[in-house]
Structures are given as structure tokens and as C-alpha cells.
Amino acid sequence: MDSQYTQTIKLPILQPGEYDLFTKTVDGKETVIPPTSVEEKAQRRAELKARITLLMALPNEHQLKINSYKDAKTLMHAIENRFGGNTATKKTQKNILKQQYENFAASNTEVIEQTYERLQKLISQLEMHGEVIPQEDINQKFLRSLSQEWTMHTIRSGGNKP
Numbered sequence: 001m002d003s004q005y006t007q008t009i010k011l012p013i014l015q016p017g018e019y020d021l022f023t024k025t026v027d028g029k030e031t032v033i034p035p036t037s038v039e040e041k042a043q044r045r046a047e048l049k050a051r052i053t054l055l056m057a058l059p060n061e062h063q064l065k066i067n068s069y070k071d072a073k074t075l076m077h078a079i080e081n082r083f084g085g086n087t088a089t090k091k092t093q094k095n096i097l098k099q100q101y102e103n104f105a106a107s108n109t110e111v112i113e114q115t116y117e118r119l120q121k122l123i124s125q126l127e128m129h130g131e132v133i134p135q136e137d138i139n140q141k142f143l144r145s146l147s148q149e150w151t152m153h154t155i156r157s158g159g160n161k162p
Contacts, residue, residue, distance in 0.1 A: 047072055054079060094129040101126060101133070105145045116142060 024031050036044075050072035055063055058079070066082065069075040085093070101122055106115040119142055123133060 051075055090129065094126070094131060097122065097126050097129060098131065101141070104141060106147050108147060112146070115145065119145070 024033055051070075054072060054075050055067065058066060062082070066075065066078050069078050084090075104119060104122065106112075110118075119138070123138060126133065
């Protein structure tokens with residue numbers, strides 16, 4: 001094609017109210033869906049992601065019961081009502097976690113990383129119940145919970161160096 005020839009394309013300009021972008025029929029009624037902005041799409045995507053994240057956190061047997069909530073806010077409220085418990089239940093849970101922390105010990109069948117992860121999970125649960133344990137106490141609990149085979153290693157690394 002020669003450069004002196006140009007082709008002009010005339011695009012129609014749509015005026016508001018002259019067109020329908022999308023229609024949806026629900027129960028025999030036709031509904032017009034308005035155009036969606038980039039912000040609305042991002043907000044809808046974030047809402048969906050929050051809802052999916054909440055559902056993934058639930059045990060499988062509870063997902064069908066709570067899946068009917070269509071937005072993250074009402075879903076979170078339903079989860080809190082279902083699993084939050086009352087004040088007495090929360091106090092009991094906190095006391096059980098404290099007891100588990102006090103009696104924490106490494107198992108002979110687990111590696112040191114598994115013991116550490118188990119302790120960290122317990123600490124996280126205590127923190128969710130408002131119980132704060134100083135890091136130094138956590139470190140001491142971990143070292144004391146290790147099996148006898150680790151004692152020599154922890155004494156060497158934890159005490160004064162020769």
C-alpha cells in the first residue's frame with residue numbers, strides 16, 4: 001500500500017441511554033447490567049479473594065453450612081458467631097492453651113523443626129487469646145523441652161563459650 005493513501009475509519013459514538021451493554025434474565029425478568037469501572041472490578045476481585053480465603057480456613061464439614069453468605073463481611077460475622085464462642089468458652093480455651101504451654105515437651109519421634117513449629121503454633125494461639133509471652137521465656141521453654149540428646153548442644157551454644 002502506498003503511503004499517500006490513508007484509510008479513515010468512522011467509529012460510532014454511543015450516547016448514554018442509547019444502548020444496553022449486557023442484559024440478564026432472572027425469574028423471567030430482564031435486568032440491564034450497567035458498565036463496570038476498573039475500580040469496581042478490583043473491588044469485586046478483592047471481595048471474592050477475601051471470601052475464598054475465609055472459606056479455605058474453615059474445616060470441610062462446615063463449608064457447606066457457611067457457603068451461602070455471598071460477601072466477606074457477612075461470612076466473617078457468621079464464622080465469628082459459629083466458632084467464636086462465648087466468654088466462658090474463650091476463657092476455657094485460653095486456660096487449656098496455657099496448660100499445654102506449661103506441659104510442652106518435644107516428642108522423640110519429631111525432628112527439632114517440628115518441635116519448634118508446634119511451639120510457635122501454640123504461642124500464636126495464645127496470642128490470639130490475648131496472652132503475651134516474652135521471647136526469652138519462649139526460647140527457654142523450647143530449649144528445656146528438647147530431648148536429652150540435645151542437652152549437650154544447647155549447653156554449649158547457650159552458655160559461656162570457652
